[in-house]
Amino acid sequence: MADISGHKTRDSGIELLRIVAMFLVLVSHYINGSLGGGFCYVQTGSVNELILYLLECISICAVNIFVLITGYYLSGKKEINVRKPLDLFVRCLVFLAVYSVVISIVQKEVISFDSINNGILPNYWFIIIYSVIYILSPYINKAIAACSDKQLGILVLLMFVFFSLIPILLNSISFYSYRMFSWANPVGGGRDNAAQVINFAGLYTAGAFLRRIDEKVSDLKIYKPVLGLIVVIIIDLAWVLFDKTVYKEVLVQFALHNPLIIAEAVLLFVIFRKLNIRNNKVINRVSGAAFTVYITHLFFIRLFSIEDHVRSSPLIMLGHIILFCMLLYLAGMVINELYGLVNRPFYNLLKRKTDRV
Numbered sequence: 001m002a003d004i005s006g007h008k009t010r011d012s013g014i015e016l017l018r019i020v021a022m023f024l025v026l027v028s029h030y031i032n033g034s035l036g037g038g039f040c041y042v043q044t045g046s047v048n049e050l051i052l053y054l055l056e057c058i059s060i061c062a063v064n065i066f067v068l069i070t071g072y073y074l075s076g077k078k079e080i081n082v083r084k085p086l087d088l089f090v091r092c093l094v095f096l097a098v099y100s101v102v103i104s105i106v107q108k109e110v111i112s113f114d115s116i117n118n119g120i121l122p123n124y125w126f127i128i129i130y131s132v133i134y135i136l137s138p139y140i141n142k143a144i145a146a147c148s149d150k151q152l153g154i155l156v157l158l159m160f161v162f163f164s165l166i167p168i169l170l171n172s173i174s175f176y177s178y179r180m181f182s183w184a185n186p187v188g189g190g191r192d193n194a195a196q197v198i199n200f201a202g203l204y205t206a207g208a209f210l211r212r213i214d215e216k217v218s219d220l221k222i223y224k225p226v227l228g229l230i231v232v233i234i235i236d237l238a239w240v241l242f243d244k245t246v247y248k249e250v251l252v253q254f255a256l257h258n259p260l261i262i263a264e265a266v267l268l269f270v271i272f273r274k275l276n277i278r279n280n281k282v283i284n285r286v287s288g289a290a291f292t293v294y295i296t297h298l299f300f301i302r303l304f305s306i307e308d309h310v311r312s313s314p315l316i317m318l319g320h321i322i323l324f325c326m327l328l329y330l331a332g333m334v335i336n337e338l339y340g341l342v343n344r345p346f347y348n349l350l351k352r353k354t355d356r357v
Contacts, residue, residue: 012280014069015287017272019329021069022290024062026297026325030306031056035123035298036324041307047314053244055321057236060254063126064265067133067200071207072269074137075144085131091339092124092295099299120298125196127295133200140201144208156209159202162186164257167195175243175251187257199257203265210269222274229267236260292339293332300328 031038031052039056042049074080099120100111133140147155163186170181187195210217239260240253252258277283309320 011273012277012283013272013275014072014269015280015283016275016277017065017268018069018287018290019283020268020272021062021065022293022329023325024059024065025294026328027055027321028059028062029123029297029301030321030324031059036301036304036306038306038310042310048310048317050241051314051317052310053240054233054237056254057233057240058264060256061261061264061268064199064203064256064262065268066126066130067203068207068210068265068269070130070134070137071204072211073207074134075141075204075208075211077141078138080134080138085134088127088131088291090343091292092127094339094343095292095295095299095335096120123298124295127291129196129200132197133204136201137204140204141208144205149212152205152209152212156202156206159205160259160262163198163202164259164262168252168255168258171252171255175247196256203262206262206266207269210266210273214273217270217273218276220270220274222271225267225270225274229264229271232260232263232267236264286333289329289333289336292336293329296332296335297328300331 030036033039038052042052096116100116104110144152167185167187170185173179174181187198236253236258240250243250243253253260255261304320304324306320306324309317312320
């Protein structure tokens with residue numbers, strides 16, 4: 001089965017990036033104060049806190065990478081397969097139903113809808129917005145196809161300026177000056193779902209542009225994007241530490257539309273595109289489980305003693321993060337295979353009854 005982008009003959013370098021992006025999501029959720037709780041539990045001013053900030057600077061670009069990959073693969077298509085987002089939503093419902101039954105049996109108490117609605121479902125925001133971009137993609141593709149390479153490059157630049165650079169600058173000015181400039185922000189506060197749709201539309205278009213300039217990307221020396229990635233991460237980390245030290249909080253450094261975070265996603269894409277790994281069946285099989293890992297990993301986070309480990313030595317904490325990511329990805333792969341076995345007859349029936357849009 002192809003991934004949601006509908007791409008079947010896959011560049012395994014990009015599929016490897018998809019795996020890495022999912023691992024970065026897991027790292028970010030380990031750190032996230034409302035999910036794994038790393039930032040809540042770590043001791044302020046400790047080496048572990050510095051490591052977590054560094055890891056967050058690296059991992060926060062993960063969902064942007066997924067959208068870039070989709071834009072790269074899907075932008076050349078004139079039609080989409082409506083089964084793809086439908087299958088994604090069905091997975092969510094099935095996994096949530098199984099999870100609810102298991103938890104109810106273990107706890108000997110029926111899990112409430114409010115518990116799921118307030119606890120797990122808000123973290124599926126990416127799936128909702130990603131599906132919206134997927135459904136809109138044929139119309140976005142028509143606009144992209146009407147552009148020359150130069151025009152598309154200008155469009156990507158303008159979207160970057162208006163939907164990334166200006167919003168972050170205005171948010172930063174507001175933060176440092178204690179004055180509100182949201183009236184001038186093209187995407188408002190930049191944190192709601194509408195703003196993320198705009199951000200993802202820009203990333204999708206950037207992915208399409210990367211496809212247009214694929215030959216130039218292939219000719220690029222790999223040390224250049226690697227060096228660029230290191231510089232961007234250092235700048236973002238320095239910015240984080242400055243705000244944390246002076247203002248005692250971090251505002252925009254981890255925003256998905258932060259120009260530095262977008263740059264990280266693009267640079268990682270370029271690096272993995274240059275790996276030129278062709279049709280590796282193992283990589284392709286593992287990457288196919290990425291979305292299932294995304295859906296199911298939230299069920300298992302509470303099983304890990306994150307609080308204890310972020311307060312231990314840096315090596316123990318890093319080891320725990322690696323183990324956390326590997327076990328959750330492995331669990332997602334197993335669930336994905338089982339789901340595929342059970343779902344295949346229903347999927348084939350749906351395939352016969354649905355047409356391409």
